[in-house]
Amino acid sequence: xxxxxxxxxxxxRVAAELDALLPLAGTxxxxxxxxxxxxxxxxxxxxxxxxxxxxxxxxxxxxRSALRAAAAVEMLxxxxxxxxxxxxxxxxxxxxxxxxxxxxxxxxxxxxxxxALLTQAFAVVADPDVHADPAVRCExxxxxxxxxxxxxxxxxxxxxxxxxxxxxxxxxxxxxxRMKTGCLxxxxxxxxAILGKAAPRLRQALxxxxxxxxxxxxxxxxxxxxxxxxxxxxxAVAKDAARGKASFVAVLGVERxxxxxxxxxxxxxxxxxxxxxxxxxxxxxxRFVVERSA
Amino acid sequence: xxxxxxxxxxxxRVAAELDALLPLAGTxxxxxxxxxxxxxxxxxxxxxxxxxxxxxxxxxxxxRSALRAAAAVEMLxxxxxxxxxxxxxxxxxxxxxxxxxxxxxxxxxxxxxxxALLTQAFAVVADPDVHADPAVRCExxxxxxxxxxxxxxxxxxxxxxxxxxxxxxxxxxxxxxRMKTGCLxxxxxxxxAILGKAAPRLRQALxxxxxxxxxxxxxxxxxxxxxxxxxxxxxAVAKDAARGKASFVAVLGVERxxxxxxxxxxxxxxxxxxxxxxxxxxxxxxRFVVERSA
Numbered sequence: 001x002x003x004x005x006x007x008x009x010x011x012x013r014v015a016a017e018l019d020a021l022l023p024l025a026g027t028x029x030x031x032x033x034x035x036x037x038x039x040x041x042x043x044x045x046x047x048x049x050x051x052x053x054x055x056x057x058x059x060x061x062x063x064r065s066a067l068r069a070a071a072a073v074e075m076l077x078x079x080x081x082x083x084x085x086x087x088x089x090x091x092x093x094x095x096x097x098x099x100x101x102x103x104x105x106x107x108x109x110x111x112x113x114x115x116a117l118l119t120q121a122f123a124v125v126a127d128p129d130v131h132a133d134p135a136v137r138c139e140x141x142x143x144x145x146x147x148x149x150x151x152x153x154x155x156x157x158x159x160x161x162x163x164x165x166x167x168x169x170x171x172x173x174x175x176x177x178r179m180k181t182g183c184l185x186x187x188x189x190x191x192x193a194i195l196g197k198a199a200p201r202l203r204q205a206l207x208x209x210x211x212x213x214x215x216x217x218x219x220x221x222x223x224x225x226x227x228x229x230x231x232x233x234x235x236a237v238a239k240d241a242a243r244g245k246a247s248f249v250a251v252l253g254v255e256r257x258x259x260x261x262x263x264x265x266x267x268x269x270x271x272x273x274x275x276x277x278x279x280x281x282x283x284x285x286x287r288f289v290v291e292r293s294a
Numbered sequence: 295x296x297x298x299x300x301x302x303x304x305x306x307r308v309a310a311e312l313d314a315l316l317p318l319a320g321t322x323x324x325x326x327x328x329x330x331x332x333x334x335x336x337x338x339x340x341x342x343x344x345x346x347x348x349x350x351x352x353x354x355x356x357x358r359s360a361l362r363a364a365a366a367v368e369m370l371x372x373x374x375x376x377x378x379x380x381x382x383x384x385x386x387x388x389x390x391x392x393x394x395x396x397x398x399x400x401x402x403x404x405x406x407x408x409x410a411l412l413t414q415a416f417a418v419v420a421d422p423d424v425h426a427d428p429a430v431r432c433e434x435x436x437x438x439x440x441x442x443x444x445x446x447x448x449x450x451x452x453x454x455x456x457x458x459x460x461x462x463x464x465x466x467x468x469x470x471x472r473m474k475t476g477c478l479x480x481x482x483x484x485x486x487a488i489l490g491k492a493a494p495r496l497r498q499a500l501x502x503x504x505x506x507x508x509x510x511x512x513x514x515x516x517x518x519x520x521x522x523x524x525x526x527x528x529x530a531v532a533k534d535a536a537r538g539k540a541s542f543v544a545v546l547g548v549e550r551x552x553x554x555x556x557x558x559x560x561x562x563x564x565x566x567x568x569x570x571x572x573x574x575x576x577x578x579x580x581r582f583v584v585e586r587s588a
């Protein structure tokens with residue numbers, strides 16, 4: 001299967017899984033569940049779920065297990081987008097071409113929907129359907145919480161907000177982006193290894209791959225913000241510069257940023273060498289990350 | 295030890311545990327950790343941790359385990375207060391006599407601090423320090439997520455916000471409050487039974503106790519809102535009526551509400567009968583819940 005077919009297939013299966021995991025009950029509080037569904041079932045690329053599914057496949061993990069864990073990561077990712085879009089945060093009106101959750105519903109519902117998605121992500125990975133071994137499930141919970149918390153994704157968003165008022169050097173921007181985007185991508189790649197009880201050597205190879213892909217992903221995002229249109233990306237563009245936000249492109253310039261992203265992708269693929277050609281889809285994913293147009 | 299001494303002792307130990315679990319690292323994103331600490335280390339009564347510690351004691355659970363689980367529940371409770379106080383939600387400026395987190399910091403930091411506290415609560419219960427058996431830790435994660443999610447606490451807050459525009463009958467108000475407050479109190483009582491691998495009969499007794507205590511707690515809150523002063527409660531009062539919120543007191547009136555709370559406390563204590571007198575502190579806690587002045 002080609003990478004693009006594999007990504008589309010994973011996206012369809014993750015969307016169906018999210019649909020099944022977020023049922024409407026016909027009860028009065030369903031507004032928050034509708035908002036959760038709206039936030040998740042929006043045609044996202046599902047890159048993070050793809051990383052979970054493909055890394056799990058390397059270790060022969062049952063497909064149902066991997067899909068469950070993938071859905072949990074996507075719930076957590078979608079919560080972060082809902083909260084990041086809030087007026088008090090990045091104040092975005094559009095996400096994937098549609099009104100953001102607080103525009104479609106209201107701010108209170110958006111805050112609660114994000115809270116509930118974050119909560120349900122942990123419920124999903126703690127559930128026996130993810131893996132028969134509770135030690136594996138606990139490790140998923142612990143690692144996911146670390147990736148998402150104050151020393152991971154939330155800390156990265158805090159840094160991003162503080163960066164509006166500060167000049168950051170390349171080391172500070174790298175740290176910010178590793179926390180904000182990289183930690184959850186790293187968890188997505190690590191999840192397959194945890195589910196498959198992988199040897200430390202292979203787990204480390206995937207961590208190194210994820211580290212480079214995560215940074216390349218962010219540089220590509222910065223390039224899209226500068227070069228793309230709202231029509232292509234489905235969200236507001238040129239916002240980083242307008243808000244004086246530190247970005248790789250602002251510090252490196254477009255050409256050097258693009259070269260750096262390419263270098264990171266090559267490095268990422270090199271880390272997959274221990275898989276002896278069985279990780280071709282992960283190599284393709286790394287290349288896609290910097291070539292995508294949205 | 296008297297109930298008040300036991301509660302004060304538990305509160306002090308939980309505060310020390312929270313202090314240890316939320317360290318400042320001296321890194322630029324520490325603002326969010328400062329806000330987490332501000333939200334948690336504020337002299338709260340620590341009723342939910344008390345329920346965890348005292349129910350755990352009934353089953354001979356190691357005190358360190360119970361204290362860890364208790365701290366996780368309190369983190370989750372504090373997150374819910376931070377988000378509920380936001381301008382888009384209940385819009386409160388005061389909490390326990392101090393500025394709320396978004397007033398002391400800013401809205402974005404408050405949203406992130408809440409997110410990070412919720413996340414860390416799951417990290418704490420998934421950690422081996424809570425219990426050696428990963429199946430026990432997974433059950434804590436799953437039950438905590440259920441209590442806190444869209445069909446629990448978050449759903450209750452959604453109902454509460456929707457209730458500003460609707461007349462609720464006593465059944466709807468009871469359901470709302472069971473979800474908003476009752477579910478986390480029920481988890482707090484259940485946590486001790488999970489940690490102690492309690493027999494189903496005893497676990498059910500605690501669930502029934504928690505159910506009645508939770509409702510009594512909420513009725514007492516409604517009565518405080520009507521009868522108390524901001525100086526005594528440390529937060530704004532008479533807000534329910536001002537916002538047209540459905541409350542037990544609005545529907546039942548003060549006298550019947552007080553009688554109902556008293557009845558629930560007696561019922562709660564009756565459910566503790568299988569513990570043959572070893573749960574005297576939980577009986578005292580039930581009485582305290584309706585007699586407290588803040």
